[in-house]
Amino acid sequence: MIITLKHGTTDQQMNDFIDSWKQKGFGVHVSKGENLTILGLLGDTSSLDTEMVSANPFVDTVQRVSAPYKMASRTFHPENSVIKVGSTSFGNGEIPVIAGPCSVETEEQVISIAKDVKAAGAKLLRGGAFKPRTSPYSFQGLGEKGLQFLVAAKKETGLPIVTELMDIRQLKYFDDVDVIQIGARNMQNFDLLKEMGKVGKPILLKRGMAATVKELLMSAEYIMASGNENVILCERGVRTFDNYTRNCLDVSIVPYLHKVSHLPIIIDPSHACGQRWMVPELAKAAVACNTDGLIIEVHNNPEKALCDGEQSLHPTEFASLMKILPQIAAINGRNV
Numbered sequence: 001m002i003i004t005l006k007h008g009t010t011d012q013q014m015n016d017f018i019d020s021w022k023q024k025g026f027g028v029h030v031s032k033g034e035n036l037t038i039l040g041l042l043g044d045t046s047s048l049d050t051e052m053v054s055a056n057p058f059v060d061t062v063q064r065v066s067a068p069y070k071m072a073s074r075t076f077h078p079e080n081s082v083i084k085v086g087s088t089s090f091g092n093g094e095i096p097v098i099a100g101p102c103s104v105e106t107e108e109q110v111i112s113i114a115k116d117v118k119a120a121g122a123k124l125l126r127g128g129a130f131k132p133r134t135s136p137y138s139f140q141g142l143g144e145k146g147l148q149f150l151v152a153a154k155k156e157t158g159l160p161i162v163t164e165l166m167d168i169r170q171l172k173y174f175d176d177v178d179v180i181q182i183g184a185r186n187m188q189n190f191d192l193l194k195e196m197g198k199v200g201k202p203i204l205l206k207r208g209m210a211a212t213v214k215e216l217l218m219s220a221e222y223i224m225a226s227g228n229e230n231v232i233l234c235e236r237g238v239r240t241f242d243n244y245t246r247n248c249l250d251v252s253i254v255p256y257l258h259k260v261s262h263l264p265i266i267i268d269p270s271h272a273c274g275q276r277w278m279v280p281e282l283a284k285a286a287v288a289c290n291t292d293g294l295i296i297e298v299h300n301n302p303e304k305a306l307c308d309g310e311q312s313l314h315p316t317e318f319a320s321l322m323k324i325l326p327q328i329a330a331i332n333g334r335n336v
Contacts (some may be wrong), residue, residue: 001045001053002063002075005268010057010254014039017329018060022182027225029070031077040065040076049316071224072231077262083202083230083250085178086160088123090266090292095329098266098295099318100126103139103307104146107153113300116315119316120322121336124179125150125159127296130166131307132185139306144173144257151176162295168195179199184208184236185269187219197226204295206234206268213253233257233265234295237246237272246274246311249282254289264295270311275282276302278311280321286326287336294325 027042052061082091099117105125129146158177237247247298249272257265269282299312325336
């Protein structure tokens with residue numbers, strides 16, 4: 001249920017009103033804009049009489065929310081959420097680019113790539129230390145040592161780190177990580193999502209391989225309802241009946257999520273297609289579609305990469321792409 005307070009309601013009146021709902025067992029989400037203050041009631045509001053709520057002298061309007069996701073809904077939070085990561089922000093009109101190798105292999109490798117992508121304009125460094133792989137015989141990542149190499153690259157370049165968490169037991173190694181990624185395979189690991197609600201870091205939540213948009217938003221809701229509202233959604237392609245690409249990139253998710261949710265949505269063209277030559281074209285399409293960011297795999301020797309080399313751009317290819325993307329963004333009045 002959405003309650004809009006009347007203009008002129010004092011902070012004390014609002015706080016007393018909120019406390020009255022909390023005493024009844026409801027959670028209350030507060031969204032304060034320039035002209036409106038909106039309260040979102042969390043819990044079973046089906047038995048509440050909207051006319052009784054409207055009778056309160058501080059209440060302007062009352063509206064029921066039909067969507068099962070409440071905190072992720074734009075109805076609850078009309079303004080775009082802006083997620084800050086260091087000096088970079090997602091959701092404020094800029095289009096930050098996250099770049100780096102699929103897997104961290106050596107300290108020298110990740111530092112070299114970090115320097116290259118920063119020089120090309122990337123704002124954050126991605127890199128996998130713990131890797132979920134389809135085959136148990138594939139390279140699983142360097143684990144804690146990989147995180148140490150990422151931290152070394154961060155110290156060398158100043159780029160914030162984005163890396164994947166697969167198990168809550170790994171969290172003790174993530175003190176210096178700036179953004180925790182929850183991968184497609186864990187999008188509906190609800191116990192893990194609840195734990196992400198307790199951490200004080202932004203969460204990059206990737207869409208599952210066969211997940212609907214509603215399921216993605218409900219997974220975000222798990223994190224937000226558990227206390228962490230700093231969620232960045234990520235489209236990385238879904239499975240269809242065709243197999244000419246690794247996945248099918250759903251760019252239509254960008255305008256749709258901008259309509260129904262206040263959370264920023266970024267695009268991962270690398271996992272979407274799985275083919276290096278196609279990544280720049282999908283990245284351009286994502287920027288044209290007003291994505292709030294990109295996450296792109298870059299490797300200094302893709303042919304010898306231990307993971308996903310076939311979809312990784314060489315630093316020179318990434319640099320060329322980064323010269324084109326601002327031209328496309330400018331059409332929509334945005335910057336990369």
